[in-house]
Amino acid sequence: MKQFVRLQLASVASIIAGSMMFLTMPWLTIKLTGSATMAGLVIAVTSIPGLLLSPFMGSLIDSLGRRKMAIVVEAITVLTTIAYPILNGFTPLTVPLLLLMGVIRATFAGGSMTARKSLLPDVAREAKMTLDKGNSIHESLAAAAFATGPAIASMLIATFDVMAAFWVSACFMALSAFFAWTVRVHEHKEDDAKERGDESWFSYAAQGFKALGKLPSVLIIFVIVICLALLYIPSEMVVLPKYYEGIGDPQTLGFLLMTMALATSVGSLLFARFTKYLSYANILRFTGFGVALPMVPMAFLPPTPIMLLCGLVLGFAWGPMPPLLNTVIQRKVPPSMRGRVFSVEMTIWNAAPMISMVFAGAAVDAFGVQPVYFWIAGLVLLAVTIVAFQPALKELNDVDV
Numbered sequence: 001m002k003q004f005v006r007l008q009l010a011s012v013a014s015i016i017a018g019s020m021m022f023l024t025m026p027w028l029t030i031k032l033t034g035s036a037t038m039a040g041l042v043i044a045v046t047s048i049p050g051l052l053l054s055p056f057m058g059s060l061i062d063s064l065g066r067r068k069m070a071i072v073v074e075a076i077t078v079l080t081t082i083a084y085p086i087l088n089g090f091t092p093l094t095v096p097l098l099l100l101m102g103v104i105r106a107t108f109a110g111g112s113m114t115a116r117k118s119l120l121p122d123v124a125r126e127a128k129m130t131l132d133k134g135n136s137i138h139e140s141l142a143a144a145a146f147a148t149g150p151a152i153a154s155m156l157i158a159t160f161d162v163m164a165a166f167w168v169s170a171c172f173m174a175l176s177a178f179f180a181w182t183v184r185v186h187e188h189k190e191d192d193a194k195e196r197g198d199e200s201w202f203s204y205a206a207q208g209f210k211a212l213g214k215l216p217s218v219l220i221i222f223v224i225v226i227c228l229a230l231l232y233i234p235s236e237m238v239v240l241p242k243y244y245e246g247i248g249d250p251q252t253l254g255f256l257l258m259t260m261a262l263a264t265s266v267g268s269l270l271f272a273r274f275t276k277y278l279s280y281a282n283i284l285r286f287t288g289f290g291v292a293l294p295m296v297p298m299a300f301l302p303p304t305p306i307m308l309l310c311g312l313v314l315g316f317a318w319g320p321m322p323p324l325l326n327t328v329i330q331r332k333v334p335p336s337m338r339g340r341v342f343s344v345e346m347t348i349w350n351a352a353p354m355i356s357m358v359f360a361g362a363a364v365d366a367f368g369v370q371p372v373y374f375w376i377a378g379l380v381l382l383a384v385t386i387v388a389f390q391p392a393l394k395e396l397n398d399v400d401v
Contacts, residue, residue: 019149046102058343154254267319290317
């Protein structure tokens with residue numbers, strides 16, 4: 001159980017740090033430029049390294065070790081984060097500098113999360129814990145940590161300045177690297193796992209993508225993740241920051257994101273209990289519609305209490321999705337390939353919003369926040385409806401055994 005707890009401490013510290021950047025980066029860009037288009041462009045461009053290098057990061061995790069990469073990647077991210085306030089001390093930040101530093105930081109930022117997810121079955125086994133329960137706890141704590149980050153960042157921005165958020169984020173990253181270093185567990189690989197041999201890095205990394213074609217249950221759940229990443233993420237990363245920056249209210253944005261993330265934490269924690277009453281396919285449907293429907297009233301930009309209530313429902317509905325995704329991958333993918341398949345997940349989260357955020361930012365500048373939010377809500381609802389009634393969803397139920 002000690003190793004499981006240590007891994008969760010590493011995860012919580014890392015996600016607090018990352019979620020602080022979730023608010024801080026678009027806020028800084030909008031503050032410098034006043035443009036939602038530019039905020040979307042900066043986020044999109046800085047996502048390119050994650051898109052290109054995530055498969056190779058997964059290869060390093062599978063070949064060099066899950067624990068080792070969880071430590072090394074987090075330590076590197078500390079350096080790329082403190083670069084912002086250090087450089088700002090010498091010269092005012094500009095958009096080209098934000099792009100350059102964002103690209104460098106994004107090159108490494110997602111690797112530690114992939115490594116920890118790949119390591120979770122090993123520590124869960126040591127704790128004599130089922131994967132459903134282990135992933136439920138892991139993602140619940142992750143969501144709670146994500147809720148904490150924006151609140152911390154918004155208070156630091158309001159009390160000090162945006163650079164204070166970078167320093168505090170780096171401290172949490174350093175804590176994550178330390179906790180990962182304390183984990184001591186055997187990293188299981190199947191007995192017949194093949195060594196890389198003379199296989200090229202490109203071919204080795206591509207096996208994560210090839211696995212999706214051979215594992216329909218994993219592919220199906222990835223489809224809805226792509227839909228939500230492509231359509232929903234711009235609403236949090238571009239549309240809402242533009243709205244709240246325009247009315248000069250960073251704290252409400254922080255508390256809205258915190259409310260959604262805390263509700264996600266509860267939903268994730270209940271995942272193991274949901275599996276006793278619902279099939280994996282029905283859990284997926286519940287998540288999809290639970291995210292899409294609250295977005296409709298949120299698009300009206302209602303008063304804060306109503307916005308928070310809708311965010312609460314949306315966050316709770318999203319909660320079961322991360323542990324469901326983790327469990328399906330961990331059950332269906334061979335351990336020696338786990339890092340590469342989880343890296344495909346990170347590639348999706350980096351790649352899918354990259355284009356949509358640029359269009360969302362441009363649309364907000366051209367038409368305003370509310371019309372764009374209505375379009376996003378409608379598209380999310382349409383995509384979820386199409387996916388939810390696909391006959392192929394029954395493949396998911398074959399995993400729940």
